[in-house]
Amino acid sequence: MTASFTRRRATTKSRMATAGAVAVVGALLLTGCGDQTDKATSGSSSAAGKGPLFSALPKKIQDAGVIKVGSDINYPPVEFKKNGQVMGLDPDIADALGKALGVKFEFNNATFDTLLSGLRSKRYDIAMSAMTDNKGRQEGVDPDTGKKAGEGVDFVDYFTAGVSMYTKKGETEGIKSWKDLCGKKVVLQRGTVSHDLAKAESKKCGKDGKIKIEAFANDTEAQTRLRGGGADAASSDFPVAAYAVKTSGGGNDFEITGEQEEAAPYGIAVSKDNTELRDALKQALAFIIANGEYDKIIAKWGVKDGAVTKAIINGGK
Structure with missing residues (x-):
């Protein structure tokens, strides 16, 4: 399997409120x-x-x-x-x-x-x-x-x-969708739909500049990079992003920004x-x-x- 075969990839989209994204992991x-x-x-x-x-x-x-x-x-x-x-x-x-x-x-x-x-x-x-x-x-x-x-x-x-984006808590920098990442840096797991989406969106960026993409072997490494201030945002599957937001630093490290996209089985x-x-x-x-x-x-x-x-x-x- 090549690295471009993603963990998440689909054509349909699902839009969910940020509050709902965090709520689903209350039991975790x-x-x-x-x-x-x-x-x-x-x-x-x-x-x-x-x-x-x-x-x-x-x-x-x-x-x-x-x-x-x-x-x-x-x-x-x-x-x-x-x-x-x-x-x-x-x-x-x-x-x-x-x-x-x-x-x-x-x-x-x-x-x-x-x-x-x-x-x-x-x-x-x-x-x-x-x-x-x-x-x-x-x-x-x-x-x-x-x-x-x-x-x-x-x-x-x-x-x-689906897929969600998240940032350091209180530092969303207006990031609500993939187009808002132009000129910014995103961290994610290599070979995932987040990786594919970032590459596809970067090609559409105009005068704001391409998306700087840093891909890691696993999602935990990407979270560590974001937590340390090495990126503007991270992206991963919705349950994983919501779990990270709820648990990392006792819920004080991250926040979900924007809405869930690319829902698929x-x-x-x-x-x-x-x-x-x-x-x-x-x-x-x-x-x-x-x-x-x-x-x-x-x-x-x-x-x-x-x-x-x-x-x-x-x-x-």
């Missing part, structure tokens, strides 16, 4: 970031017995009892680590899927822009990392060049989110030649939506606005 104060390790498991409580959908899994997964997950585990509150344990929205959903399927979900940490290549090389069975389902990824097309970059993947869509990525696993995941997602476990997880993380009501394959545009 009980959690926090911790040190990272390379590997952890979710769904371990299902290991002792087969779940109701165990027979839907491919024989190889049944025999292994494990679904290997590629994930960038440094993206709170979607996935992160605390005291060596994988936590967040994605691991909790994976845990519920694991109970339905009767297997463990083993999270393997990697940088975001290597996840699809790891999936293609069979290092992982799936990629689950706040990854946007879009046609480019489905078809293996690089969004910058428009050319084939690798084999496409299928997605099982499980959440919806997060999807669990599966190789196109692994349709049996894809369909099993879809059944498991539909199962936890129907039995109420999904809604409990969404409520726990305070992100009800992004909830889906049914399991869909390749719903991204």
Whole structure:
């Protein structure tokens, strides 16, 4: 997967009030970031017995009892680590899927822009990392060049989110939209939709000058840069930006500015030649939506606005 394949990328837009952006993370104060390790498991409580959908899994997964997950585990509150344990929205959903399927979900940490290549090389069975389902990824097309970059993947869509900008608290400098960043510096995670948006908007800047873009391997590094005064603004997925605003410095470091944009589905990525696993995941997602476990997880993380009501394959545009 090339670096230009984004964590978030879509064509539709969603506009939400800034107050709503902060409110969705009210429940997140009980959690926090911790040190990272390379590997952890979710769904371990299902290991002792087969779940109701165990027979839907491919024989190889049944025999292994494990679904290997590629994930960038440094993206709170979607996935992160605390005291060596994988936590967040994605691991909790994976845990519920694991109970339905009767297997463990083993999270393997990697940088975001290597996840699809790891999936293609069979290092992982799936990629689950706040990854946007879009046609480019489905078809293996690089969004910058428009050319084939690798084999496409299928997605099982499980959440919806957009992109938000934030600044140091009290220092918005009139930044409310991407065009306001012309002549200013923005920090963000490399290979995300924020990165793509910044590059696209910079090309439109006139006499105010291009956007100065500093891209990092992970979102935490971008936040540190902004916190230290090394940039005018930062951008990341809405749940992540809202979490940073709510928790960093006890809520005193950052503030969201402008409105959420580019709403699109997060999807669990599966190789196109692994349709049996894809369909099993879809059944498991539909199962936890129907039995109420999904809604409990969404409520726990305070992100009800992004909830889906049914399991869909390749719903991204």
